[in-house]
Amino acid sequence: MDFALTDEQRMLEETLTRLVTDQVSPEQRRSMLSSASAESSALWNTFAELGLLHMPFSENVGGLGADGTDLMIIMQALGRGLVPEAYLAGLVLPGQLLALTANGEQQKRWLTPLLEGEHQLALAWQEHDARYDAFDVSTHAIQRDGQWHLNGRKDVVLNLAAAAATLVIARLNSGKLALFVVPQNSTGTSSHLYFTMDDQPAGDLTLDNVTLPPENCLSEDVSDALADVLALGRAALCAQAIGAMEEACDQTLAYLKERKQFGLPLSSFQALQHRMVDMHLHLEQSRSMAILAATSLTLPASERDYKIAAAKAYCGESARFIAEQAIQLHGGMGMTEECYVAHYAKHLVMFDHYLGDSDYHLETVSDLLDVA
């Protein structure tokens, strides 16, 4: 048993912390959000220079072979800074799915430029009537005259507008799930773009008889690879939430020490001290769950999924508790756009809506409880 980071991991953590402090102040973040464009940003270029775009991928696809802990360090730092780059949605998730499914030619076309920072991608796995169930897919694909034809709709696809192409899960007549790469602006696609409540660019993608050549089919049986990628995504989201929880707790604590009412700092009121301790407890217990998730990625699928579901459910509840208390303890200030902690709070509340909420994951844990 060893919870210590390696020297390399500590360096990675320090570098990222410095990067986030220098380049993602509240003002910088605001301007990044307002100038959303498909052009790669200065920050993304820095990610590329630091090797962050290669890091999460295995050596056999040209990556640096980072493990779950490395990814946790990265995601936690991004969470702390509330970094608005689509590192997970635009790089890690679609990239991993490509790495697991694409042949050499397809990798060269889609994965290599991704790692080189030349384009970003998106992953469309969610559908309107399926809630969080990634395997409940109605989008349909059929092969006719050597071409694939796709019909359906995908909801809340993160990074949709900035992606050079979107990876789309579709059901075949055989009942199996297949994976396609749908280039931006393919004939038959239309997208409804918006921002999520926590400021992430997203959109719904409608596929109306989208015709694709055979080489755009990455896999005709993607279920296992998809399960792997979802597990990775959930562990990464937990780590990101830990970073945001840390920051929300730190900012709240600082505010309690600084804000005075009745002639005393708020931090001198015992009711608030205890509340702050509760927040801290939620954070530390969640941190343990996020570590558990990050170190479970290499376990057999059923054991991995059990632990990661537990972590995601646990972190979801803690994230909301911390968000609500951060607002409450800031009083009216915590309700405003201008107050930075409110943005962490929004992110921590919406965390539960990405890749399955607490109820969804509690059901998984509950189903496996007796055999675990």
Add this chain to the structure above:
Amino acid sequence: MNLTFSPEEQAFREEVRRFIAHALPSDISERVRLGRHLSADDHLRWQNILSEQGWLASNWPKEHGGPGWGPVQRHIFDEECAAARAPTVVPFGVNMVAPVIMKFGSTEQQQHYLPRILSNQDWWCQGYSEPGAGSDLAGLNTRAVRDGDHYIVNGQKTWTTLGQHANMLFCLVRTDPDAKKQAGISFLLIDMQTPGITVRPIITLDGAHEVNEIFLDNVRVPIENRVGEEGQGWTCAKFLLTHERTGIAGLGHAKQALRHLKSLANRIHHRGKPLLALPSFRQRVVKAELELMALEVTNLRVIAAARDGGAPGAESSLLKVRGSELRQELSELTRRALGPAALPFFPEFLHGDESLDDAYTQSAAASAQYLNRRKLSIYGGSNEIQKSIVAKTILEM
């Protein structure tokens, strides 16, 4: 003991329900139903309808032009309004400043202001909180200095709800900096058109413009706009804060929110079954249901005591704490019920007139409302402060 309403009370409920069904404009109730923001005009249209019916000032006695209802009727009226998705009457004139003017104001003030409130001529806002004085309201710093037959007011108020629409402000100011904190405060009525007043929007985390900052820079206020004696402002303020707080639980809103949640969670499916059948979700809805049942009876107990002549005291703090927690939980469950559909944010739809893709119209407001409802445990005396009141006055700790 008997928890049923009398035949007269039930007939009253029918009458209210019939009236609202017929009089409430459907475009307004539709906006309320979808959680879209109301314009000043939406508020006024509904308040004018109530005014004509004689029901705007539901807490006023007959002598001032109110309907002369007791606490039970008011409770029924509030419930029916919420159930029909009528806008909440903007409380600052009718429910807040009016009772103060009735109790402490001069005859001239009563004759001037009360009819204008009753006819929606004036839109009032509440200038209590300041950047440095929130929970510690008595720590306020806005200064009013006598200059002949005027006060000259300097300072800053904040969190002023709907101040952007208001033409009148009731305001706590410090007239005597040397007196004990509470004793140096006076209660002023200020015309928002007076030179020196600047209103600036504060945007809340749900993207709404609901609150404002108000800057007062050498604002000249006639002496006759003071309510009560100089130094009596705290008494007025406290009267206002404890006056008629039986509606504070927001019971009608909670009931409506729970009804909505149940129907939503029955319509939305999770793995082929209604979401309401998912054990972990269902259990939280069940708990909310229980809390609501208990709160309803607690509320009725307080109302009955008020009807029989008791003044609701610290009990209203209990109602506020539980009522706000329950409404917050219901907004949480509603957001959650929507799953991924709770993620997209459409500010132009919520705050403006833009229409929206059908798939999202019904769900668009859920996350914004969840965030907005955080205010329920902060304003009007935060829940922490309410608990301190209960500890001190009921439990004598």
